[in-house]
Amino acid sequence: MSVVLWGVLPYLAIVTLVGGTIWRYRYDQFGWTTRSSQLYESRLLRIGSPLFHFGLVFVIVGHIGGLVIPMSWTEAVGITQEQYHAVALSVGGVAGFCTLVGIAILVYRRRRTGPVFMATTKNDKLMYVVLVGAIVLGLWATLAGATAGHEGNYRETVSPWFRSIFVLQPDVASMAAAPLPFQIHTLTGLALIAIFPFTRLVHAFTAPLHYLFRPYIVYRSRDARPTPGASAPRRGWDPVGTRDRDR
Amino acid sequence: MRVMAQMAMVMNLDKCIGCHTCSVTCKQAWTNRAGVEYVWFNNVETRPGQGYPRRYEDQETWRGGWTLNKRGRLALKAGGRVKKLLTIFASPVQPKLEDYYEPWTYDYETLVDAPLGDDFPVARPKSLITGEDTKIRWSANWDDDLGGVTEAGHLDPMVEKVRAESEDRIRFEFERTFMMYLPRICEHCLNPSCMASCPSGAIYKRAEDGIVLVDQDRCRGWRQCVTGCPYKKIYFNHKTGKAEKCTFCYPRIEVGLPTVCSETCVGRLRYIGLVLYDADRVTAAASVKDERALYEAQLDLMLDPNDPTVVAAAREQGIPQDWLDAAVRSPVYALAKTYRVALPLHPEYRTMPMVWYVPPLSPVVDLLREQGHDAEDHGNLFGAIEALRIPVEYLASLFSAGDTEVVTGVLRRLAAMRAYLRGITLEDDAVEAVPRSVGMTGTTMYAMYRLLAIAKYADRYVIPKAHEERGHELEELGCSLDYDEGPGMYESAAFGEASGRPVPVAVETFHALKQRQTSEGIAPSESMRGRVNLLNWDGVGTPPGLFPEHHAGDAPGEAAP
Ligand code: HEM
Ligand code: SF4
Ligand code: SF4
Numbered sequence: 001m002s003v004v005l006w007g008v009l010p011y012l013a014i015v016t017l018v019g020g021t022i023w024r025y026r027y028d029q030f031g032w033t034t035r036s037s038q039l040y041e042s043r044l045l046r047i048g049s050p051l052f053h054f055g056l057v058f059v060i061v062g063h064i065g066g067l068v069i070p071m072s073w074t075e076a077v078g079i080t081q082e083q084y085h086a087v088a089l090s091v092g093g094v095a096g097f098c099t100l101v102g103i104a105i106l107v108y109r110r111r112r113t114g115p116v117f118m119a120t121t122k123n124d125k126l127m128y129v130v131l132v133g134a135i136v137l138g139l140w141a142t143l144a145g146a147t148a149g150h151e152g153n154y155r156e157t158v159s160p161w162f163r164s165i166f167v168l169q170p171d172v173a174s175m176a177a178a179p180l181p182f183q184i185h186t187l188t189g190l191a192l193i194a195i196f197p198f199t200r201l202v203h204a205f206t207a208p209l210h211y212l213f214r215p216y217i218v219y220r221s222r223d224a225r226p227t228p229g230a231s232a233p234r235r236g237w238d239p240v241g242t243r244d245r246d247r
Numbered sequence: 248m249r250v251m252a253q254m255a256m257v258m259n260l261d262k263c264i265g266c267h268t269c270s271v272t273c274k275q276a277w278t279n280r281a282g283v284e285y286v287w288f289n290n291v292e293t294r295p296g297q298g299y300p301r302r303y304e305d306q307e308t309w310r311g312g313w314t315l316n317k318r319g320r321l322a323l324k325a326g327g328r329v330k331k332l333l334t335i336f337a338s339p340v341q342p343k344l345e346d347y348y349e350p351w352t353y354d355y356e357t358l359v360d361a362p363l364g365d366d367f368p369v370a371r372p373k374s375l376i377t378g379e380d381t382k383i384r385w386s387a388n389w390d391d392d393l394g395g396v397t398e399a400g401h402l403d404p405m406v407e408k409v410r411a412e413s414e415d416r417i418r419f420e421f422e423r424t425f426m427m428y429l430p431r432i433c434e435h436c437l438n439p440s441c442m443a444s445c446p447s448g449a450i451y452k453r454a455e456d457g458i459v460l461v462d463q464d465r466c467r468g469w470r471q472c473v474t475g476c477p478y479k480k481i482y483f484n485h486k487t488g489k490a491e492k493c494t495f496c497y498p499r500i501e502v503g504l505p506t507v508c509s510e511t512c513v514g515r516l517r518y519i520g521l522v523l524y525d526a527d528r529v530t531a532a533a534s535v536k537d538e539r540a541l542y543e544a545q546l547d548l549m550l551d552p553n554d555p556t557v558v559a560a561a562r563e564q565g566i567p568q569d570w571l572d573a574a575v576r577s578p579v580y581a582l583a584k585t586y587r588v589a590l591p592l593h594p595e596y597r598t599m600p601m602v603w604y605v606p607p608l609s610p611v612v613d614l615l616r617e618q619g620h621d622a623e624d625h626g627n628l629f630g631a632i633e634a635l636r637i638p639v640e641y642l643a644s645l646f647s648a649g650d651t652e653v654v655t656g657v658l659r660r661l662a663a664m665r666a667y668l669r670g671i672t673l674e675d676d677a678v679e680a681v682p683r684s685v686g687m688t689g690t691t692m693y694a695m696y697r698l699l700a701i702a703k704y705a706d707r708y709v710i711p712k713a714h715e716e717r718g719h720e721l722e723e724l725g726c727s728l729d730y731d732e733g734p735g736m737y738e739s740a741a742f743g744e745a746s747g748r749p750v751p752v753a754v755e756t757f758h759a760l761k762q763r764q765t766s767e768g769i770a771p772s773e774s775m776r777g778r779v780n781l782l783n784w785d786g787v788g789t790p791p792g793l794f795p796e797h798h799a800g801d802a803p804g805e806a807a808p
Contacts, residue, residue, distance in 0.1 A: 033468035035488035038337065039344050040376070046337040053336040114377045115344075119485065206467050208335075208446030212328050216443035217529075220451035222713065240284050240352070240375065 005187070006175040010165050013190040020197030021205065034203040040115035044105055052102025058095030059138075062088065067162040071155045081153070089146050096139045103132060127199040134188040141181035154182055249526045250550060250561040252570055253437065253457035254495060254519065254710075255579040255601040256509070257589045258430055259699060261609050261661075262516035265392065265428035267291050269508035269517075273432075276507045277494070282486025284350035284375045287387055288493035289508045291430040295403040295641065296390040299431075300346040303479040304593070305404040310340050311477030312440050312596030313533060321534045321597065323443055325474050331446065340474050344485075348386045350375040376485075393426050405644040412640070412649075425610035425638045429645070432508060433480040433493035434592065434600030435459045437524060437548065438533045441492070444475025450490075455713070456521075457601065458495045466490050477596040501713035515702055520577030520709045521570060522601070523550040523561060533597045538648040541594040548599070549584050552577070573711035578698055579603065586687075586695045588657050590646035605699070606646055606654060608661045610638045625666030625681055632658045660685045664696050 024032065038045055066088060074084055107128060110116050145154060161175035175183070196202070273289040292298045306312060306324060316322040325331070325340065353370035361368035374381035390399060400406060435452075439459055442450040449465035450472060452458070461472075461481070468488040472481045481492045496506035500519075504510070509517035525548055532544040550557045552574035561571055574580065582589040582605065589603035611631050615622040622628070632639065632655055639651050639658070647653035667681040667689070682692040698706055 029464035030487070030489075033466065033488035034470075036468045036470050036483065037485070038341050038470060039483050039485050042337070042341065042343050046339075049337040050334075114379065118377055203467055206447070208332070208467070208469060210448070211332060211446040214448050217438065218442055218448050218451040219454045219526075221454045222456075240279055240281055 002172050002176040005183075006161060006172045007170040009187075009190055010170065013194040014165075016194045017196055020194075021202065024197050024202060032202055032206065033200070035119075035200050037116045037119055040119065041109060041113045044109040044113070048102050048105030048109060050102075051098050052106055055095045055098030055100075055102055058091065059099055062092045062095065066155060067159050070159070070163070084155075085146070085153075089142065092142060093139075096135070096142065100135055100139060103135060107132065123199055127195060127201060130188060130192050130195060131201075134185065134192045137181065137185040137188050141179075141185040144181045145179065154178060158182055158186065248550075248557075248560045250523050250557060250564050250566065251457065251526045252455065252561075252566055252574065253522045253524055253601055254435065254500060255457075255522045255583075255603065256432070256506075257518040257520075257579050257582045257603045257605065259514075259516040259518070259605040259702075260427055260429065260607040261605065262514035263291070263428040263430060263607075264514055265291055265293065266513050267388070268511050268513050269430055270387075272511040273493075273508050276496070278491075280486075281375075282484040283482065283491060285344065285347045285387075286482040286484070286491065288480075288482075289430060289432045290387055291428050292388075293391050293393055294427050294429050294645070295396065295400055295406050296393070297399065297402050298429075299387050300342050300479050301385075302346075302402060302404050303342075303477075305407075306477055306596070308340070309342070309474070309477070309479070311475060311479065312598055313438070313443075314597070315534060315536065319534070319536065321438075321530060323440060323475065324477075325444065325471075331444065331471055335446065335469055335471070338470055338474055341470060342473065342479065344376065345385075348384075348389075349381060351381055351383060405641060408649075409640045409644050425614070425641075427607045427610065429592075429604075430508070431478065431480070431592070432506075432602060433459065433476075433495070434478055434598065434602045435493075435495055436601060437526075437529050437545075437599035438597065439476075440596070440598050441472040441476040441481050444471040445469070445490075446471055453497075456497075456500065458497050458500070459492070460494060460497070461490050461492055463487075463489055463491075477593065477598065478600070500710055503710045503712040505708040505710060509708065515707065518578040518582065518698075518702075518707045520579035520581075521574040521711065522577060522580055522583075523552050523557060523566075523571075523574050524548045525550055529599060533599055538595040539650040539653075541597065542591065542647050542650070542653060545591055545594060545599050546584055546587075549580065551584075552580065567711075567714060570711045573709050576709045578707060578709060581695075581698060586660065586691070586698075588660055588695070588699075590653065590657060592645060593648075594646075595648040604646060605661070606642045606657055608658055608665070611635055611658065611662075612665075623665055623669045625663050625684070628662035628666065629659060632662065656685075660687065660695075663687070664692055664699070667692055668696055668700075 071081075075081075110120050110124075110128070141154075157174045157178035161171045161178075164171035164174075175186070178186075270287055270289045270291055274287060277288055278284075278286045287299065290299045298304060303309060303311075310325040312324050313321050314324045323331075326334070351372045351374050354373050355370050357368045358370050372381050372383050373379065390396065393400075401410070435458055437457070439450070439452065442452065442459065445466075446469045447465055447467050449462045449467070451460060451462065453460065466489040468483075468490075470483050470490065472490050473479070473483055475481070481490050483489075484491050496504075496508075499506060499510075505517070505519050509519055528548055532548050533541070535541055535544045550561075552558070552561075552571060558571060561574075562568075579589070583603050589605050591600045591603055593600070608628075611628065612622045614635065615627055615631050620627050620631075639654050640649075642658075643649050643651045643654045663681050663685045667678065670676050670678045670681065677689055679689050682689050687695075
């Protein structure tokens with residue numbers, strides 16, 4: 001059982017993430033968008049979306065820091081376990097809380113604003129369940145870990161396992177020894193990774209950092225080749241009407 | 248000098264009757280889809296009026312276009328690159344649907360389905376956004392023909408501005424009201440701020456003809472371009488999550504046909520032609536310090552197609568000869584630069600717009616006539632242009648960043664043309680003093696009259712075709728033999744008609760499209776190669792094209808049953 005959960009599932013998730021992203025990039029450029037809903041509603045979005053996204057940036061940085069950098073390294077530069085945890089818990093807790101409040105506002109907005117709810121697809125709903133699940137369980141694991149003392153040190157259980165995945169020798173035993181909250185959070189995280197390429201979340205992969213460097217005016221020749229994965233000409237639109245809302 | 252060609256348009260506002268035909272045909276052609284119900288690539292606004300979306304010209308609110316920063320450099324009004332990225336999660340200034348209007352349809356079904364009864368069934372308005380019953384409160388043309396101007400006239404940002412400057416002189420008392428129509432499309436700017444605002448770089452200007460397009464496959468829905476465009480001519484498709492804009496009907500332009508809005512214009516007031524400009528000097532021209540000098544700077548960018556150095560430089564850039572010929576005959580160049588009667592809309596946004604307007608003289612003429620004067624006499628007209636400060640100031644706030652002298656100059660030339668031509672037609676007497684009073688000769692004035700008043704189809708639209716010999720390489724991915732009338736041209740792929748690699752538009756439809764759209768009758772079947780109409784087939788024999796042509800080496804008769 002442990003082997004399936006911690007030795008096989010992570011690879012399945014990674015394969016779907018990579019394979020799915022490549023597939024989507026090649027075949028669905030037209031669907032690759034944030035699907036912004038600001039046209040419908042702006043007031044709540046202007047609070048919720050930045051709160052969520054900026055919180056999330058810190059959370060992601062924190063995850064990388066906690067999972068990738070081995071404990072021995074931080075100890076080698078003289079950071080004790082207590083200091084590390086104090087910082088991780090305060091910064092991570094605040095960031096996690098912002099993310100949670102942000103997404104709560106976003107979900108409330110999705111449900112309660114008529115046009116936004118109309119524009120929410122089944123795909124979005126599934127994505128929100130997994131995303132909210134991952135965030136809530138993550139906060140829960142953090143809090144539970146903080147109160148549990150030494151046993152809650154994920155840097156001795158989850159992190160070695162995480163790194164071991166990438167050297168293709170999954171350290172199933174250490175993950176199996178992790179506390180339950182961490183295990184559940186990790187599983188939802190894997191689910192999120194697996195569905196990521198098939199949802200609107202792909203917009204994160206095309207975060208437009210190159211905007212900082214490109215020239216303002218873009219000239220392009222009429223005979224420029226289509227972008228890789230440009231959609232073949234097909235009907236990319238629906239007729240006007242209220243009926244098409246049913247779909 | 249880097250010479251580039253630009254497709255540009257002129258609209259002669261005196262002739263616009265505000266019928267909205269252009270908007271409707273454009274909508275039918277381009278935006279009759281879900282997600283763009285509220286989108287009007289072409290709209291016609293009554294001025295004074297709020298425009299579409301409401302008050303879009305108020306850049307203190309909407310922050311579109313460019314400004315000069317403290318160091319005098321050109322900068323996006325909505326903020327630089329870093330600021331844009333930091334506020335990308337929720338755009339700080341974006342028009343909401345209520346600034347446009349909530350599109351609706353009617354519940355027509357109840358008219359048919361309602362059970363028999365004493366009452367007439369009614370079709371209630373339904374929102375196209377929520378699908379619920381809705382109350383219609385506003386639309387794209389709610390203030391058409393000055394509707395509600397007594398209540399909302401002061402909301403026109405240009406009225407606000409002129410009023411502030413002239414202490415309340417624009418009044419809307421009925422007898423003193425003036426009115427005009429302003430049809431608007433995307434300006435296909437030389438220095439587009441929509442493009443500069445796009446984080447993905449998905450908006451581009453075509454190097455060949457300057458048409459500004461959104462690459463639907465590269466747009467990621469960051470919706471910054473909507474803020475960036477000061478004319479609010481980029482719209483967000485709320486279904487696909489991608490930005491869309493006027494395409495200058497490029498598939499028509501490529502085969503030498505005018506845009507749909509131009510072709511269907513009832514007043515025949517639109518002109519399309521090429522302009523050559525110096526791309527290297529665009530930024531400098533847009534950075535001129537004085538807003539009122541922007542119009543001259545923009546004219547300065549337009550190169551004289553008769554100048555041999557320009558022609559040589561253009562050839563060097565690979566602009567083909569027939570395009571250079573078209574540039575010489577361009578009505579846009581003539582009206583904007585030679586006669587100087589067409590003005591850009593809001594040059595102060597610094598985007599170097601490429602749709603030009605001949606401002607209307609008719610408010611002045613109408614007023615004179617109502618007051619019992621001879622409205623064709625140039626003396627009276629000149630006097631009236633000077634006296635009627637208000638229309639002139641208002642026009643100047645639209646077309647010359649408030650410089651009334653520019654507008655007065657144009658109106659005087661138009662007035663002189665009227666008087667000069669009346670002399671010729673009624674009294675058979677060309678008074679050369681009239682054109683000379685506005686710095687023109689009789690001959691140029693007559694040529695201008697031909698272009699503005701007679702406006703033959705061939706004079707209004709001088710559109711060189713996209714290059715066929717280049718067209719083949721264009722949308723082409725693979726071996727050109729497959730397409731160029733070559734063996735594989737009309738074969739179906741393994742999974743039926745629509746499968747396999749798409750046949751490039753350029754090759755498959757170029758001739759057929761042109762023929763079908765320009766000929767009176769039905770296009771000959773030869774031009775519809777690959778499309779056999781089976782309804783006309785009597786079952787005897789095999790009409791050409793029913794089967795792929797025999798390849799060399801095939802045994803005759805083998806493939807045909
Ligand atoms: C750093 C790169 C990212 C950028 C620039 C970005 C930007 C955006 C933008 C512009 C929107 C549209 C907001 C609107 O107008 O409706 C959006 C929505 C959203 N983003 Fe991101 N995002 C990024 C990363 C992420 C990540 C990593 C996630 C989650 C794993 C995420 C989750 C979401 C969700 C759930 C929405 C939908 C919000 C709603 O409308 O309910 N984003 N993002
Ligand atoms: S008018 Fe057209 S080209 Fe100019 S900024 Fe707006 S959308 Fe871009
Ligand atoms: S079709 Fe021509 S006359 Fe009618 S509103 Fe449009 S521009 Fe004006």
